[in-house]
Amino acid sequence: MKKPNNATAGSSKTKFKEESEEDNKTTSVTSSEEEEEIERELAEITFEDLLKARSDGSHLVYRKNSQEKKAGRANKNRPMEVSAKKPVSRFREVVQAPKRVVRDPRFESLCGNLDVEGFRKRYDFLFENTLPAEKEELKKQLKKTNDPNAVDKLKKRISWIDKQLRFESTKSTDAAILAEHKKKEREAAKHGKRPFYLKNSEIRKQRLIEKYNKLKGSGKVESFIEKRRRKNAAKDHKYMPYRRPNNNDQ
Known part of the structure; x- marks a missing residue:
């Protein structure tokens, strides 16, 4: 009657051994990956930087920060660990749509030059x-x-x-x-x-000379000057100060 119990106990022991072996394998894989990562980082650092880091003890801080910033997987079959502080985008690109190119005809050589x-x-x-x-x-x-x-x-x-x-x-x-x-x-x-x-100033000056010659030929110089004088007087009248009413005068 005790034989089945021995069989179940033996099967549980074998399962526990298999699980422990798998955990040992995963830990060995992760440790080997970490060692390879450290070797790669050390290969990129110069000898002078290593001496400085050892002298002031900053190599310990560097190792700690690199381990904290490292975002990876303990095992290749596990999902990637992502920080919860970074928000996930609401929009996902499902179909690769062609990029719409907007052309301005004023600055495109395809539209020709403006005459x-x-x-x-x-x-x-x-x-x-x-x-x-x-x-x-x-x-x-x-x-x-x-x-x-x-x-x-x-x-x-x-x-x-x-x-x-x-x-x-x-x-x-x-x-x-x-x-x-x-x-x-x-x-x-x-x-x-x-x-x-x-220059533009010279063109403006010649334009005014031509305008004056046309007005002089038609005999409208005086009327044009009077009209411009009234227009300028109306502009200046807006900024003229008015005398405040005095109560003693009333």
Whole structure:
């Protein structure tokens, strides 16, 4: 009757021995891996650094920090230990989608180079015909309507058109001045002279001279000066100090 008990005891002993042998194997594997890791780290350190570390005792701290920072597995069959302080990303890339490339036509050589003169010649009809005709139509609508919201929208649109027309006229004048200057400089370069490039301040000065000559030819110089004087006076009037009311004068 005691034979089965001996058999069970023997089987438990053999299981315990097998488990202890496996644990010994895992500990031996981990110790050998740690030794190999230490040997690799020591191989990368110079002899001078080793002497300094031994002299001040910092090699012990280095070993301790390296062991703390080491993130690995005690056994290859175990999962990797990851710090719980680092949050896990909510998004996971399941499908490798192609990266979307956004191109700006202003800075891409594939779209060609911008021809400013050609662009101005092609779309010159907008500033010569389309916008002035739209401005006249808006003025007619402004006289007919009485709705304050509609009046506000029409006035904003008219002021925007005026701004665009002024800007384009300034740009066209500057382009004409620059083209004339380049033509003169090419002729001078043929005779061996060095080219002179106009600054923006010089272009602005010549533009004002041309504007003055046009006003003088049409006889509108005085009216233009008076209009500008009233405009500047209205600006200065905003910053004029007012005399505080005195109670003694009342």
